[in-house]
Amino acid sequence: MATIADVAREAGVSVSTVSYALSGARPIRPETRERIQESMRRLGFQPNAMARSLASRRSKxxxxxxxxxxxxxxxxxxxxxxxxxxxxxxxxxxxxxxxxxxxxxxxxxxxxxxxxxxxxxxxxxxxxxxxxxxxxxxxxxxxxxxxxxxxxxxxxxxxDFDATVERAIEHLVGLGHRHIAFINHSQERIDAGYGPAVRAAVAFDRAMAGHGLEPLARACAESPVVGREVTADLLASEPRLTAIVTMNELATFGVYAELQHRGLAIPHDVSVLGIVTSPGVGVLTYPPLSTMHAPxxxxxxxxxxxxxxxxxxxxxxxxxxxxxxxxxxxxxxxxxxxxxxx
Amino acid sequence: MATIADVAREAGVSVSTVSYALSGARPIRPETRERIQESMRRLGFQPNAMARSLASRRSKxxxxxxxxxxxxxxxxxxxxxxxxxxxxxxxxxxxxxxxxxxxxxxxxxxxxxxxxxxxxxxxxxxxxxxxxxxxxxxxxxxxxxxxxxxxxxxxxxxxDFDATVERAIEHLVGLGHRHIAFINHSQERIDAGYGPAVRAAVAFDRAMAGHGLEPLARACAESPVVGREVTADLLASEPRLTAIVTMNELATFGVYAELQHRGLAIPHDVSVLGIVTSPGVGVLTYPPLSTMHAPxxxxxxxxxxxxxxxxxxxxxxxxxxxxxxxxxxxxxxxxxxxxxxx
DNA sequence: ACGCTTCGACGAAGCGCTTCGACGAAGCTC
DNA sequence: GAGCTTCGTCGAAGCGCTTCGTCGAAGCGT
Structure with a gap:
């Protein structure tokens, strides 16, 4: 492997000149720079990362x-x-x-x-x-x-959980929804102070209140089976429900299953919106889930x-x-x- | 940040002795080593990675x-x-x-x-x-x-695609299946010489032949919708089908959809096995998909x-x-x- | 007691770069 | 043309380690 000394010798200049040509930290005459660059090219020179870091005290x-x-x-x-x-x-x-x-x-x-x-x-x-x-x-x-x-x-x-939830609710309200439920992460995670779960929960209540609506939220374990149970529970406590916002990917699959099981069509009877999802999750369901995916x-x-x-x-x-x-x-x-x- | 020189001074030895104590490349008297380690501890010394790499010519x-x-x-x-x-x-x-x-x-x-x-x-x-x-x-x-x-x-x-497919087929044959279909990646990927797709296709044919069975394989675009179409096509060309092996996660969702749509129960009417899947994919479906997940x-x-x-x-x-x-x-x-x- | 090996430690020469100070040559001012 | 600055370059001193050669002291056999 060629070193900066090899390049300097080839180009007939000093080592420091090569270094300055490389970094631009001091002016080098154009024709000198040319010569140096030509030598570097010929030798296939690449500066040694370790030496560079050691000398400059920056590891990059x-x-x-x-x-x-x-x-x-x-x-x-x-x-x-x-x-x-x-x-x-x-x-x-x-x-x-x-x-x-x-x-x-x-x-x-x-x-x-x-x-x-x-x-x-x-x-x-x-x-x-x-x-x-x-x-x-x-x-x-x-x-x-x-x-x-x-x-x-x-x-x-x-x-930005606040803005995400806010926009989600706004969107749904714009579609005429008044009875909107939110399915969060599990109660354990909320209790543990897991940021996203806590912040989204607060944001949901605030957003609903902002539209003069009654918030309806549930914690839910990360599993399709529990998601299904929670959906059943939501429908029981609010039969007028027309929209479900989920921040729990696995539970969302359960939401779909329960709705389909009951013969409720998506989105005709109930709209579903997955927020803070991974990309590509939407296409796993039928009909494809509308999502607000994490950036x-x-x-x-x-x-x-x-x-x-x-x-x-x-x-x-x-x-x-x-x-x-x-x-x-x-x-x-x-x-x-x-x-x-x- | 403490250097090896600081440690050497503290311990009253030379720099090289500290280095040897660190690397073990040469014997150091136990009490000397003790003293050095004590100094390192006191100073919170950690060897500088860059200097080490440069000197040893190994970046780790x-x-x-x-x-x-x-x-x-x-x-x-x-x-x-x-x-x-x-x-x-x-x-x-x-x-x-x-x-x-x-x-x-x-x-x-x-x-x-x-x-x-x-x-x-x-x-x-x-x-x-x-x-x-x-x-x-x-x-x-x-x-x-x-x-x-x-x-x-x-x-x-x-x-090991060969062994994976072989075991999959063996497992299904053990369950009494004789008419087994395989859903591969898309034709484009196969044509492009995408290794997994090509090797699995070959392995499937071989495994089926090994059991004296007729192979039935389909390429399939990576999408639930196409997966569904392919499933319909498979059922049409082989009504006696009792098992489907998929190596195409998105298509698998379509397989489920089509089977359910036709009132075919999983696994009572048709067994489904996803191979080379990501971990955790199994629980996304109902009933949970049996998988052979990638190691x-x-x-x-x-x-x-x-x-x-x-x-x-x-x-x-x-x-x-x-x-x-x-x-x-x-x-x-x-x-x-x-x-x-x- | 002699030369021999073995043990444990030291000193110094790098590793390949950056960067500081210095310095000759050229360009400027008055 | 003397004194000044500016420009482009050089030399050398590190950066913090590893590793080689060396060397005194202790341990060995005879």
């Missing part, structure tokens, strides 16, 4: 602390990861994977101290996340995906950008940046049926 | 060239990635993501020349894959997931192990290592119904 590496993939149907995490990796590359950074759970803060600290990463992206943070604490202690720039309890002074990007790729890009902001000018970015989910029309939404008893 | 980094996530329902890629990342970490390596398509061989070469990775894992290789060519030219150790046309001398790990995690671990084999002793591992899919019982398999006309 971003670490991504990421959660279990693949629970649920989720392609969202995959989208996020790929977008983050691509954006990093565009900006001349590499993305390394640190598969650490919440409990492995010590490992995070050690790796951070090894100077392998200039900054860290932390996915699926929890309310009290030790990993964030050690990163702050180690003075390593980071961006969270999600939020800790203290969110004011910590840079993060996340799904995984956009979040990935944004997270990298916010991190690089910190790395370049040292300034802290906006502490929080939220992106709403995107409506992906399917065939499961329609105007509310005329209420049988209203 | 594995690169993963990986495909688009999230087409299809797939959690398999996610499983693979996480398992590979975890295994790497266990072995003291980092996993970096190189989001490169088949066409970006030049980028792969450049990055490889930068010495950032000691070895490379290449996912979703195609029959003639330039990325493999440049890696060989650059003498960078690699392991493929999948196969190129020339597979004899190239280390790879992959799903993503196992492949991830294995790929890393095979790569590290090369890195440590320089010997080439077994060129190919295949792992069959694992049967995950659902509720969609049952004994063949008595043939109405046999």
């Amino acid at each position: 590496v971003i670490a991504l602390i990421y959660p279990q993939f693949g629970d649920g149907v989720g392609g969202t995490v995959g989208e996020f990861v790929r977008a983050a990796a691509e954006r990093s590359r565009e900006q001349g950074y590499q993305l390394v994977l640190w598969p650490f759970e919440v409990g492995q803060a010590k490992e995070v600290r050690n790796l951070a101290r090894q100077g392998m990463a200039d900054g860290v992206l932390v996915m699926e943070v929890v309310l009290d996340d030790q990993r964030i604490d050690v990163l702050e202690a180690a003075q390593v720039p980071y961006v969270m995906i999600g939020r800790t309890r203290d969110v004011q002074h910590r840079p993060s990007v996340d799904i 995984g790729a956009e979040l990935g890009r944004l997270a990298v950008d916010r991190l690089l902001d910190q790395l370049s000018d040292g300034r802290h970015p906006l502490p929080n940046q939220l992106i709403p989910c995107v409506l992906e029309p399917g065939m499961s939404l329609g105007p509310a049926r005329t209420e049988p008893d209203a | 980094v594995i690169a993963l060239i990986y495909p688009q996530f999230g087409d299809g329902v797939g959690g398999t890629v996610g499983e693979f990635v996480r398992a590979a990342a975890e295994r790497s970490r266990e072995q003291g390596y980092q996993l970096v993501l190189w989001p490169f398509e088949v066409g970006q061989a030049k980028e792969v070469r450049n990055l490889a020349r930068q010495g950032m990775a000691d070895g490379v894992l290449v996912m979703e290789v195609v029959l003639d894959d330039q990325r493999i060519d440049v890696l060989e030219a650059a003498q960078v150790p690699y392991v493929m997931i999948g196969r190129t046309r020339d597979v004899q001398h190239r280390p790879s790990v992959d799903i 993503g995690a196992e492949l991830g671990r294995l790929a890393v192990d095979r790569l590290l084999d090369q890195l440590s002793d320089g010997r080439h591992p077994l060129p190919n290592q295949l792992i069959p899919c694992v049967l995950e019982p659902g509720m969609s398999l049952g004994p063949a119904r008595t043939e109405p006309d046999a």
